[in-house]
Amino acid sequence: MIRLLFTIVAGVVLGLVVHLVSVLALPRIATQDAYSRLTPMTKLNGVTQLPLADPNTSPMPFMDPAFALAICRYDLSNGPIKLMVPVSQSYTSVSFYTRNEIAYYAINDRSAGRKVIELDLMTEAQHSELPEDEEVTAADRLIIDSPTATGLIVMKALAAEPGLMPQAQASLQAATCAPQTEVPAKAEAPRGRR
Amino acid sequence: MRLILTTLTALLLATAVGVGATWMTTTRGTEIGALTIGPWTARPRTGTADVDPYSRATIVRNGELPIGTGDGVAFTATADDKKKALDGRCDVVVSGVTPPARFWTLTLYDRKGHLVANSLQRYGFTSQEIVRQSDGSFEIRIASRSRAGNWLPTGGIERYSLMLRLYDTPVGVATRTQRDAPMPTISTVGCS
Numbered sequence: 001m002i003r004l005l006f007t008i009v010a011g012v013v014l015g016l017v018v019h020l021v022s023v024l025a026l027p028r029i030a031t032q033d034a035y036s037r038l039t040p041m042t043k044l045n046g047v048t049q050l051p052l053a054d055p056n057t058s059p060m061p062f063m064d065p066a067f068a069l070a071i072c073r074y075d076l077s078n079g080p081i082k083l084m085v086p087v088s089q090s091y092t093s094v095s096f097y098t099r100n101e102i103a104y105y106a107i108n109d110r111s112a113g114r115k116v117i118e119l120d121l122m123t124e125a126q127h128s129e130l131p132e133d134e135e136v137t138a139a140d141r142l143i144i145d146s147p148t149a150t151g152l153i154v155m156k157a158l159a160a161e162p163g164l165m166p167q168a169q170a171s172l173q174a175a176t177c178a179p180q181t182e183v184p185a186k187a188e189a190p191r192g193r194r
Numbered sequence: 195m196r197l198i199l200t201t202l203t204a205l206l207l208a209t210a211v212g213v214g215a216t217w218m219t220t221t222r223g224t225e226i227g228a229l230t231i232g233p234w235t236a237r238p239r240t241g242t243a244d245v246d247p248y249s250r251a252t253i254v255r256n257g258e259l260p261i262g263t264g265d266g267v268a269f270t271a272t273a274d275d276k277k278k279a280l281d282g283r284c285d286v287v288v289s290g291v292t293p294p295a296r297f298w299t300l301t302l303y304d305r306k307g308h309l310v311a312n313s314l315q316r317y318g319f320t321s322q323e324i325v326r327q328s329d330g331s332f333e334i335r336i337a338s339r340s341r342a343g344n345w346l347p348t349g350g351i352e353r354y355s356l357m358l359r360l361y362d363t364p365v366g367v368a369t370r371t372q373r374d375a376p377m378p379t380i381s382t383v384g385c386s
Contacts, residue, residue, distance in 0.1 A: 003196075003200060006200075007200050007203050007204045007207070008204075008207065010204040010208075011203065011204040011205070011206070011207025011208045011211065012207065012208075012211055013208075014204060014205065014207075014208030014211075014212070015207060015208040015209070015210070015211025015212040015214075015215070016211070016212065016215075017208070017212065018208050018209060018211070018212020018213065018216075019211065019212040019213075019215040019216050019219075021212075022212060022213065022216040023216050023219065023220075023247050023248060023251045024247055024251075026216070026220070026250070026251040026254055026255060027250050027251065027254045030254040030255060030257075032255070032257045033253075033254040033255075033257050034253075034257050034258060034259045036257075037257050053309060053317070054309065055308055055309045055310060055311040055317075056311070058308065058309065060257055060258050060259060060307075061256055061257065061258050061303070061306060061307025061308065062256075062258050062268075062303060062307040062357060063309075064299055064301060064318075064359060065301060065309060065317040065318060066299045066301075066318065066320045090297065090322070091296060091297050091361055091362065093262075093264070093265040093266075093361070093362075095259075095261070095262040095264070095265050096262070097259060100250070100254065101250075101253050101254055101258075101259060101260070102243055102245060102250070103240070103241045103242065103243075103245075103259070103260050103261070103262040103263070104242075104243045105262065105264065106241065106261075106262025106263060106264030106265040107264050107265075108264060108265055108361070108362050110296070110362060111264065111362075147243070152259070154259060156265070158297060158299075158320070158361070159320075160297065160320050160321075160322035160323065161320070161322060161323045162315075162323075
């Protein structure tokens with residue numbers, strides 16, 4: 001009797017350990033996460049337009065059908081990325097996710113406060129290597145630190161009515177996401193773009 | 195011999211309990227960081243870097259991308275105000291007002307997060323296209339057959355969920371009560 005009770009108690013305690021370990025390990029071992037689903041259909045360090053959300057072909061669950069979507073799957077190991085998203089008529093947002101789908105940063109057109117959302121994405125190490133230059137840190141240049149070298153940038157444009165979807169898609173067509181052509185070198189001339 | 199048998203039983207039990215608990219929590223969700231207002235539940239922290247491990251596991255398992263806090267917040271409802279599960283064969287009315295936001299969208303999904311096919315290709319409404327009463331409030335009728343006004347078709351599926359997404363909104367991690375975020379009511383008005 002005592003042996004049986006002991007077995008059950010040991011089983012439940014071990015079970016809790018299994019539970020905690022599996023919850024914490026899931027983000028690392030999952031194969032059907034959003035990043036893995038999007039990998040075969042998206043370009044690396046480039047913008048890919050996603051098809052409209054639809055009952056049969058949506059790549060991810062719980063996609064908002066009122067939005068046009070574009071993805072930039074990035075890898076920063078060869079240097080920072082420059083992102084440019086023109087703002088659409090009603091609402092545009094850009095969200096950043098790590099390789100394991102942590103939403104570490106998101107910005108919308110109003111908080112960006114201009115016609116084009118322009119961002120530089122780099123790892124913390126690359127950021128600290130940037131030359132300390134007043135002009136570089138000026139307001140026209142927003143730098144985002146990515147916690148991981150790879151991840152996803154999701155660009156969304158709202159079609160407030162179904163008829164406005166072509167316009168929303170067109171504004172995302174003009175978005176660019178590419179490695180910075182100029183390699184940021186230490187202590188060089190100011191790299192202000194204007 | 196008995197020792198081996200005991201150990202084996204304990205290990206089997208451990209696997210069952212552990213995997214079972216993980217499956218349950220990632221399917222149903224936990225109360226950690228949940229903001230519940232009436233029938234609506236949101237997890238604003240899933241859009242930030244300090245998301246809890248349970249939400250992370252759920253997100254990864256479902257393969258979804260959570261909405262970032264700088265973008266907006268998503269409220270989900272799977273039952274009406276009286277806790278009756280949302281049934282696609284019934285008439286359900288979503289009415290009232292929404293929390294302050296630049297835009298919102300209301301979308302109907304099956305329980306797995308897929309849109310529900312219908313001949314109108316209407317999967318939801320945005321705050322711009324909805325027909326409102328003179329005081330700014332609105333009423334959306336969710337039913338399998340066509341209805342007057344803001345009709346959202348269910349395709350007659352048995353169980354569905356509603357997602358109200360607020361974009362560019364002050365509602366978020368700091369929101370606690372209905373007063374900060376007045377959510378629309380959900381009521382089942384009749385079943386065919």
